[in-house]
Amino acid sequence: MTLWASRLREFHQSLGLTLLQWEEHSGIDATTLSRYLKGQRLPEIGFLAKLDVTVQARTGAGLKPEVKAAVRAEYLAACLVHEPQRHEVYVLRDELADAHTRLTAAEQTVEELGDQITAERHRRQALEAGLRQLETAAAEALHGLEELRRERDRALADRERLDELVREHLVDLELARRDLALSTHLHQEVTRALAAAEETLDDTLLRTAEATPDPPAPAPEQPGPPRSRWWNRTATDLARLREATTQAARVQLPDLVERLSGPGPWDVDVDLGSVGSYNNADVSRLASAIDALIREATRLAAEQALLRGNLNAVFTSLSRRSQGLIRRQLSLIVEMEQKESDGERLTDLFRLDHLATRMRRNSENLLVLAGEEPERRWSGPVPLVDVLRGAVAEVEEYHRVRLAAVPPCAISGGAATDLVHLLAELVENATVFSPPHTAVDVTGHALPDGRVLLQIDDAGLGIPADQLADINERLARPPVVNLTASLRLGLFVVASLGRRHDIRTQLRPSDTGGATAVVLLPTTVVEPVHRT
Structure with missing residues (x-):
């Protein structure tokens, strides 16, 4: 207790307080304080807080944390020597407070974990x-595709009807040709009969003239048969009609169909x-029948081009909407x-990522x-190995x-994105059609x-x-988009991207019994790698 009393007296002297002043600041009577200073009595632990209050009242600032810790340690040491039970109680109180x-x-950590x-x-x-929204959107897209397929079937049915109409007109034309041939043969027979009749008439007139002493004056020469002039005009008209029909069928109609198949078919003059x-x-x-046939053919070609443009617009709209949802x-x-962080759930997320990538493709x-054209494009050259890895990453069985x-x-x-798409289609076909x-x-x-x-x-x-x-x-010559192309969509996509x-x-047949897809990249899309 002597060490504790000595330290307490040093505090008392450094503060420069009398016992009465100390009593006023701490609330402890002067007699008790005198016993504390003389080491006759060990104060309670609450005395330490009152000592800090006294120092703060005297100096305007409390004890520093390290000074408080040192004073407390000396106090507990004095308790351990002189009053062990009190020391044990104080230590247990400290442990309880720490606990x-x-x-x-x-509890705060548990609460934070609960919030997380x-x-x-x-x-x-x-x-x-x-995911539910995506499933709904996918279902809507599938429904839209079914509608497109039905519209495409209707368009094919209309085209079949057009072909049937053309065949009927061709039959009519063939019948007209037969009638023309029959008329020609009849004209030839009539012409020969007229010629024979003229010869017979001339012979009769000659014999009559020889038997008559004063023959009558000869009749003026009559012009040729009127039917002969009619046939010449008809042949000329038929030649002109044949030339005009050939020009329309072999030049004008193919040129019109080609212009309607290009961009902006609605601006093409179909007359x-x-x-x-x-x-x-x-x-x-x-000629009127042929004009009607040509007008019907041009009308149907224009309607087909308009339908194809509408289908392309629907395709584009569906793709843009689906790609927005897939990007999200x-x-x-x-x-x-x-x-x-869970491995099993992370694996499921990777599978979902691959599925979404295939949906985007x-x-x-x-x-x-x-x-x-695709929306995704690279601004600079992409290494070929990265293009191949990107294509493999879009395949389910990568x-x-x-x-x-x-x-x-x-x-x-400019070609990297399309090449990734093209190779992904070929690699996916290879994985699907192999064990x-x-x-x-x-x-x-x-x-x-x-x-x-x-x-x-x-x-x-x-x-x-x-x-x-x-x-x-x-693959070498991709056809126009039709039902057959939709049934082999992968081949059509590969051919279209390759032509681009x-x-x-x-x-080609593979040495292992399977198939080998050979892709030849031209120099226009291949660039050397610049190493730094």
């Missing part, structure tokens, strides 16, 4: 709502004019992947059908694809002239020779 502090901190769990539940609910007017009534009626879904999935197929021997070159930014336990190999070779040859090999059952020839024909950048694609 209470830790309990309060733990609630926030995660809200985010999960938002994701589920977004081809008439095949002409003729004096002969039969030829004039035939991909952003949400990426955000969830960054926040997710299918949506872009509608833009290809409509002849539109783990089966093996990349090997990729030449060190780059693809121009699931086999691998799909993708290799590349740089040719001496600067072009690049890519090969996609699968171990499937192969393709029959007749079908292979038909597929390569479609002069990329040649061909399917």
Whole structure:
């Protein structure tokens, strides 16, 4: 207690207070304070707080934390020596206070964790709502596609009716030709009969003249048969009609169809004019029938071009709307992947990411059908290996694809997105039409002239020779969008994207029994890699 009393007296002397002044500040009578200073009595622990109050009242500032800790330690040491039970009580109080502090901190942590769990539940609910909206949008898109298919079927039915009408007019034309041939033969027979009659008449007149001494004056010479002049005019009219009809069928109509198939078909003038007017009534009626046939053909061609333009507009609208929703879904999935730590749920999110990527590619197929350019484009060259990896990443069974021997070159930014789309279609076909336990190999070779040859090999059952020839024909010359093209949408997309950048694609039998897709990249899309 001597050390504690000595330290207390030092405080008392440093403050310069009398016992009465100390009593006034601390509320402890002077006699008790005198006993504390002499070491005759050990104060309660609350005396330490009153000592801090006294120092603050005297100096205007309380004890520093380290001074408080030192005073408390000396006090507890004095308690341990002189009053061990009191020391034990004080230590237990400190431990209880510390435990209470830790309990309060733990409760606060639990509360924060509960808030985080609630926030995660809200985010999960938002994701589920977004997925439901996406499913609804996908269902609407599928419904729209069904409507388009029905409209396409109606358009095909209209075209079949047009073909039937053309065939009927051709039959009528053939009958008219037969009638013309019959009329020609009849005219020839009549002409011969008239000539024979004239010869007989001349002979009769000659014999009569020889038998009569004073023959009458000869009659004036009569002009030729009127039917002969009619036939000459008819033949001339038919020649003119044949020339005008040939010009309309072989030049004007194909040129009109080509202009209607290009951009802006609604600005094309579909009036081809008439095949002409003729004096002969039969030829004039035939010309009127041909004019009606040409007008009907031009009207149907214009309606078909307008329908094709409307279908392209619908394709574009559906694709744009779907791509907006898919972009939002991909952003949400990426955000969830960054926040997710559970391995199983993260795997499910990766699968959902791949599914959304495939949906985006299918949506872009509608833009290809409509002849539109993609929205995603690169500003600069992209390494070929990154293009191949991007194409593989858009395939569901990407783990089966093996990349090997990729030449060190780059693809121009304007063609990189379309090449990713083209290769993804080919790689997906290779994975779909080959056993699931086999691998799909993708290799590349740089040719001496600067072009690049890519090969996609699968171990499937192969393709029959007749079908292979038909597929390569479609890849070389993509047809107009029709029902057949929609049934083989992947081939149509590959052919259309290849034609856009002069990329040649061909399917060949593989050495392993499957099929090999060969893609030849021209020098216009291949660029060297600039190493730094």
